[in-house]
Amino acid sequence: MVADSPNGDGPLGTVERKLEATVATGTPAERRLARFFIDNLANVPFETAASIGQQLHLSPMTVSRFLRRLGFQGLDGLKTELRLRATTTAWQVSDTPDTLQRDLQNGQLLAEVMTDQIETLHRLYALSKQPVWAEAVRRLLTAREVFVASYQNIGGIARYFAEQLAYARDGVRYLDGLNGTYAELLDHPPEGTLLVLVDCRRFASKSRVLAREAVAAGHDLLVVTDQYCDWVAEDQCVLMLPATRSRTWDNFMSLAALLDFLMTSVIADGGEAVRRRTQRIARLQDVFGDFEKR
Structure with a gap:
């Protein structure tokens, strides 16, 4: 399976798009949960509904209901989605050579890489x-x-x-x-x-x-x-x-x-x-x- 591009296509984009939409339109509790998952996707495999609820002062049931509303079978469903979106090799490329060359020439590709690296340093x-x-x-x-x-x-x-x-x-x-x-x-x-x-x-x-x-x-x-x-x-x-x-x-x-x-x-x-x-x-x-x- 090929890693998804930042344009929102595929499982990688689907998870983030759902969470970002909830940050903008959800209830106060949903917005808190969505922001938590956006900021902590890397740690999701080691969390439980109870541990997330404790950090956000919400019940485990609220966490599970939130994820089901987004289309996942609870926290285990989200963990499965995150595992499935991994690439089979670090060297697979998801865009065509023409797309990569175009985005390299107009500066978009390197800007994306640098932005991602800056965000990584903050995390x-x-x-x-x-x-x-x-x-x-x-x-x-x-x-x-x-x-x-x-x-x-x-x-x-x-x-x-x-x-x-x-x-x-x-x-x-x-x-x-x-x-x-x-x-x-x-x-x-x-x-x-x-x-x-x-x-x-x-x-x-x-x-x-x-x-x-x-x-x-x-x-x-x-x-x-x-x-x-x-x-x-x-x-x-x-x-x-x-x-x-x-x-x-x-x-x-x-x-x-x-x-x-x-x-x-x-x-x-x-x-x-x-x-x-x-x-x-x-x-x-x-x-x-x-x-x-x-």
Whole structure:
């Protein structure tokens, strides 16, 4: 299934169009609910009617009735719709080459991409204020060892995060999975260890298996993923990427930004320990002549 364009066609546009129309014409409670879903579509897979009602001071029944009025079978129906609208590949293009070329030449295409990225940064900032963010930072700072795993074309971003994290703390390792077993993690004593698993659509077949095996072995887990991931548990520590609306291909600016913001939080919360660590690394870089002297 191909991702929908921002012109409102297809399932992606249908969900947003219904919500935007309700913001303009609904009752006060409906407008509050519509605005909540517009702002939090990325977090819908981890919400319940009760949790949404609690945040908005409405009853779970009001939430369910609202969604049924929009044509969904309650919250589960909306979750199913959001899963079905995922693309099968990050490189499928929904517009014709002529349309893309025209919109590139008149500036519309790049304007859409930049607007989407700006909105994503605002949503990531909001995410950084949530309790789950503080918990993720705590785990990254207090774990005795941190293992980072990722796959395919986002593996480079995750590896860069692991290398940056190693500047702030010791005991960081990137798992490339080339040995086919992940024994360096799964045969490792689990006490004080954390697996950071980074995966977005299309999901790697190994992600679910590695997460399951790591949890079963007693390792802590931090998952960085998107709203289409349907295997993370509600009680797990999950940082969910905001939804994007690109009509060319999935850009990974949001993932890079999330990991960069997360790194900034680790540095800030790590305080003096991080400062001492970075000073030691800087001295060793000078000793071994890694960089030209200015």
